[in-house]
Amino acid sequence: MPIRYPVSQPVLLGNEKSYALDAIETTWISSNGPYIARFEKALSDYLGLDGCLVTNNGTTALHLACLAMSLKPGDEVIVPALTYVASANAVSYCGARPVFADCDPDTWNLTLDSISRAWTDRTVGVMAVHLYGLPSPVDRIAELCSKRGAWLIEDCAESFGATVDGRQTGGFGDAAVFSFYGNKTISTGEGGMLWVRDRQARDHARMLRGQGMDLNRRYWHPVIGYNYRMTNVAAAIGLGQIEMVDHHLAERRRIALRYRRRLEPLAARGLLKLPAQIEGYVSTHWLFSVVLDHCGPEGRDHLMQRLAENHGIETRPFFVPMHRLPMYSEGQSLPNAEFLGAHGLNLPTYSGLSDDDIDEICVALEDAIEEIVIRSPSGDKG
C-alpha cells in the first residue's frame, strides 16, 4: 500500500510561495537578498536571541558553533549517545573527540549524572540535544558547565518552540543550533541557524560562514572559511514558515494530546511507554514517539513493516546510538541509549494530521502490538 501517513511532511500554508516567487522574480536567488536579514530578524525576535545567523543546514551550523567555541584536536566534548549523527560529527570535523554519555530512560535526554560520568580532564564542552522536541535539563547543565569552566552548545535541531520555565530552548548555553530540514517544525527545505552568545565569537562564525572573508573588507580572507550560507529563496520560505509557527506548534500540541489520550490504555497495560512530561519543560512534540518495552528490534521492524504495508502508515525507529556506529564504536556500554535505540518508534507527527487520522493510526498500532507482542511474541522480547 502507498504511504498515506508519512512520519513528517512540510506544511506550507502561509506566504512561503509568494515570498519565494518574489525572490525569484527579483532575481535575488543566491545568498544575498532581503529575505535573509528578514528571516534572521524574525528568528531573533521569536527566540529572544540576538544576532541569529542562518546557514545552509543544521549540520554546518553545528560545525560553526564548534569552531566558534575554538574546539580543536585533543579536546573532548560530551555528546548524548542517543542523537542524530550530525551532533557527533560536528565535533569530529574539528578534530576533537565526541565522548558519549548515556541518556535518561524516561526523558531520553542527557542527565547531570551521565554527563559527570563522561567528564575527563580533556572535556571542554557539552552538546545538549533536545531529543524529539523535549528539552533536556539545559538550565542545570548550563550551571554545571559554567562551574567547571566548560561551554555548552544546545543542539535545538528538533526543539524549535520548546521551552524551559517559559524560556525558549537555545538561550541557555554559549551557542545554539537549529535545523530547518523538511521534516522540522519550520522548514526551508535544507537550512539551519546558529546563535553564539559572545559577540566576537559570533562575528568569527559569521566570517567563517562566508568563506572566511573579513566582514569589512571584500576579498580579504584572513582565515580558511566555508561556504555555509543560506540562499535568499530558502530564507523567503523560512520567513513564510516562521510567520505561521504558532499555528504549527498548536497543531503539534493537539496531535500529542490526542496520541497520548488514545495510547494511554496501552501504556497502562505496560505495552508501551509514552514520552515523559516534566513540569516546566514544554516539548515542541517534533515527533511523537513511543517505546515498545516488550518488542525488541526484530519485533519492532515487523511492526513497522505491518503498519506500512497494511495501513500505509510510516513509522521510524529511534536513532542508532552513536557508540554503535562503526566510526565511534569503542566497545562502550550505554544501556539506556541501547535499549531506547532498539525499542523506540517515531509516529507520524505533522500539522494537519487530523484527530481521525490519529485514531486510525492508534487502532492500527494497537492491533499490531496485540499481534506481535501478545499473540505471537516469537521470543523477540528484546
Ligand SMILES: Cc1ncc(COP(=O)(O)O)c(C=O)c1O
Ligand atoms: C539532533 C539533530 N542535530 C542536527 C541535525 C542536523 O540538521 P540538518 O539535517 O539540517 O543538517 C539534525 C537533523 O535532522 C538533528 O535531528
